[in-house]
Amino acid sequence: MEPATANSAAAAAPENPNVTTVRSLYTALGSGGSRQISGLIASDLEWWFHGPQNCHHMMKMLTGKSSPADFKFEPRSIDAVDDGECVIVEGWEGAQVYWVHVWTLNEDGVITQFREYFNTWLTVWDLRPLSCTGTLWQSHPQDLAKRSLPGLMLAI
Numbered sequence: 001m002e003p004a005t006a007n008s009a010a011a012a013a014p015e016n017p018n019v020t021t022v023r024s025l026y027t028a029l030g031s032g033g034s035r036q037i038s039g040l041i042a043s044d045l046e047w048w049f050h051g052p053q054n055c056h057h058m059m060k061m062l063t064g065k066s067s068p069a070d071f072k073f074e075p076r077s078i079d080a081v082d083d084g085e086c087v088i089v090e091g092w093e094g095a096q097v098y099w100v101h102v103w104t105l106n107e108d109g110v111i112t113q114f115r116e117y118f119n120t121w122l123t124v125w126d127l128r129p130l131s132c133t134g135t136l137w138q139s140h141p142q143d144l145a146k147r148s149l150p151g152l153m154l155a156i
Contacts (some may be wrong), residue, residue: 024040055099122138
């Protein structure tokens, strides 16, 4: 029998519960499950948006002004940072639309803050005192060499 490797141990580790919550949100968004969505998000959700004005797709989706057929949020990566309090989701639609969502969850696993970035290169930094981490997360858009994206730094 072979000894366990770091990769096999990581694969066996349970998923962060906040990642599971955010993954459930995207599943509900894809199926139009408004009842499921309302159970995952605080009624006083704090919302931030950075991008072209015609790209408020998530706002329209969460308020019921559009359907899953209008814009599909299909995550390419979902990562927990800041001890799992923040969950960062990245995806793109075709070659022209790249998006990053940063979800903040409270201790009960309810989404309380949402930051949405369209066609923006995002770097997330930990600026707390005594932190040696620095960069927590960085964008990985496809075909970046073929286009230029404005850069933005998010400090948590």
